[in-house]
Amino acid sequence: MRARRLVDTHVHLDMVVKKMKQKNLAEGVREVMEKSNVEGAVHIACDYSGIKTLETVLDSGKAWGVRAAVGLHPCAAKQWNTVRHDIEKWMVRKETVAWGECGLDYHHVKDKQGRSLQQNVLSEQLQRAAHYNKPVVIHARSSEDETLSVMESHLSVNHPIHVHCFTGNPVQAKNFVSAFPNCKIGFTGALTFPSAHTLRETVKALPLDALLTETDGPFMAPVPHRGSTAYPGHVIHIAELIAKLKGESLDSTIEVLRKNVTDVYGF
Numbered sequence: 001m002r003a004r005r006l007v008d009t010h011v012h013l014d015m016v017v018k019k020m021k022q023k024n025l026a027e028g029v030r031e032v033m034e035k036s037n038v039e040g041a042v043h044i045a046c047d048y049s050g051i052k053t054l055e056t057v058l059d060s061g062k063a064w065g066v067r068a069a070v071g072l073h074p075c076a077a078k079q080w081n082t083v084r085h086d087i088e089k090w091m092v093r094k095e096t097v098a099w100g101e102c103g104l105d106y107h108h109v110k111d112k113q114g115r116s117l118q119q120n121v122l123s124e125q126l127q128r129a130a131h132y133n134k135p136v137v138i139h140a141r142s143s144e145d146e147t148l149s150v151m152e153s154h155l156s157v158n159h160p161i162h163v164h165c166f167t168g169n170p171v172q173a174k175n176f177v178s179a180f181p182n183c184k185i186g187f188t189g190a191l192t193f194p195s196a197h198t199l200r201e202t203v204k205a206l207p208l209d210a211l212l213t214e215t216d217g218p219f220m221a222p223v224p225h226r227g228s229t230a231y232p233g234h235v236i237h238i239a240e241l242i243a244k245l246k247g248e249s250l251d252s253t254i255e256v257l258r259k260n261v262t263d264v265y266g267f
Contacts, residue, residue, distance in 0.1 A: 004037055004038065004039055005039055005254050005255065005258050006038050006039060006213060006235050006236060006239055006254060006257065006258065007038060007039050007040045007041065007042070007065075007213075007235075007258065007261045008036070008038055008040075008041040008042070008213070008214055008215050008217070008232035008235045009041075009042050009162060009164075009186060009212045009213065009214040009261060009264075009265070010042055010044055010069075010101070010137065010162070010164045010165065010186060010188075010212075010214035010215070010216050011041050011042070011043060011044065011214070011215050011216065011217040011230075011231070011232055012043070012044050012050070012216070012217060012218065013029050013032060013033075013041070013043045013057050013061065013066070013217070014029075014043075014045075014049075014050060014053050014057055015217070015218050016028075016032055016217045016218045016229060016230070016231050017029060017032060018218075019218040019229040020032070020218075020229055020231075025053060025056050025057065025060070026056055026059070026060040027060075029056075029057055029060035029061045029066070030060050030061070030064075032231050032232070033060075033061050033063075033064035033066065033232065034064070035231075035233055036064070036231060036232035036233035037233055037236075038064075038065075038232045038233065038235060039065055039258070040064070040065025040066065040067065040261075040267065041061070041064070041065065041066050041067070041232045042066075042067050042068070042069050042097060042098065042137075042214075042265065043057050043058070043061065043066050043067070043068050043069070044068075044069050044100070044101055044137070045057075045068060045069070045070045045071075045090075046069075046070070046071050046072055046073040046076065046100065046101050046102070047072065047073055047076040047079060047083070048076070048079050048082060048083055051070060051083055051086050051087065051090070054068060054070065054090070058095050062095075065267075067095055067096070067097045067265070067267065068090065068093075068095050068096045068097065069096070069097060069098035069099065069100045069101065069137045070087050070090040070091070070096055070098075070099065070100075071087060071098075071099045071100040071101055071102040071125055071129075071137065072084075072087065072102055072121060072125060073101055073102070073105075073139060074102065074103050074104050074105040074109070074118045074121070074122065074139055075105050075108050075109065077114075077117045077118045077121040078117070080121045080124070084124075084128075087099070087128075088128065088132075091128075091132040091134060092132075096134070097134075097135065097265045097266060097267065098129075098134055098135040098136065098137050098162070098264075098265060099125060099128065099129035099132065099134040099135070099136050099137070100125075100129075100135075100136055100137025100138065100139070100162070100164075101137040101138065101139040101164055102121070102122055102125040102126070102129075102136070102137070102138065102139065103118075103122060103138045103139035103140045103141075103143070103147050104118050104119065104122060104139070104140060104141075104143035104146055104147045104150070105118065105139060105140075105141045105142070105143065106141065106142040106143040106146070107141040107142040107143075108141070119146075119150060122147070122150050123150060123153070123154055126150065126151065126154035126155055127154055129155075130154065130155060130156070130159065135159070135160040135161065135162065135264050135265060135266075136151075136155065136159065136160070136161050136162070137161075137162045137164050138151070138161060138162065138163045138164060139164060139165070140163060140166075140168070141165075141167060144168040144172040144175075144176075145172065145175075148172075148175055148176055148179060151179070151180070152179055155180070157179070157180060157181070158180075158181065158182055159180060159182065160182045160183075160263070160264045160265075161176075161180050161182065161183040161184070161264070162183075162184050162186055162212055162264050162265075163176050163183060163184070163185050163186060164186040164212075164214060164216070165186060165187075165188050165190070165214065165216045165220075166185045166186060166187060166199070166202065167190070167199070168202070169198050169201075169202065170198075170201055170202045170204075170205035170206075173185050173202045173205065173206055174205065174206070177206065177210050182263065182264070183210070184210055184211060184212045184260050184263070184264050185202070185206060185210055185211060185212065186211075186212040186213070186214045187199065187203060187211065187212070187213060187214070187238055187242070188214055188215060188216045188219075188220045188222075188230075188238065189215060189216075189220040189221050189222030189223070189225075189226070189230055189234060189237065189238060190220045190222075191203065191222070191238055191241055191242075192222040192223040192226075192237060192238065192241055193220075193223065193226070194223075200241075200245055203241075203242055203245045203246070204245055204246070208242075208246055208248070208253065208256045208257075209256055209259070209260060209263075210260075211242060211257065211260060212257065212260055212261065212264070213235050213238045213239050213242070213257055214235070214238075215230040215231065215232060215234050215235055215238075216230065217229065217230035217231045217232065217234070218230050218231070221234055222234050222237040222238055222241075223237070224237070225237070239253060239254055239257060242257070
């Protein structure tokens, strides 16, 4: 029952259901959450198709504490004018706990024009998130320093932030937390991969109250489930490794991680 106090702070439930080859989205969400044994999950709707199915996901997952973060992924930046008004409509819904994910992805987008578009769309999203007083979920891949610079231009120092699926280094993680005291750094199943030495050093370098656990399902299932479809039930494995790296008991680690969720997302 230890997993019960955990929250998967970042999961794409529609993608999880699709990857598990369940044709009915509503039934699939219920099946996934029923077997997950977690206290809740933040479902991410970050492009046109995800926003269109959001109502179904939330209705189906309500009994298991599923909430939403709604925004535009940097790799979908061209959709901004299409989805911006739909995103803002979701900001006034009580089920919406954050704006995102949004950010910069220089791993997949390498051309100057594409990166410029990402920067402009991120700037606009951060301004709107501040307007609605919503926490922000940040995607920063191969762009940690640049993303932080844009954030500093548009967010107040006390804004609540989740830098999700962190893949940078300890110095970059500390820079985020130093610039924004209410910023938490999210770690996925990638933390458990044998090659993830830098990520594990990052966890050691940060205080426990700066960490969040997430699956980013269906991607990056943790050891011992690597190669399978990640879903909220896997978040316990990430918490177990964090406890080990911190030299703390699993129970005490889970309690701090749960408080961190409340600090950012308010539930």
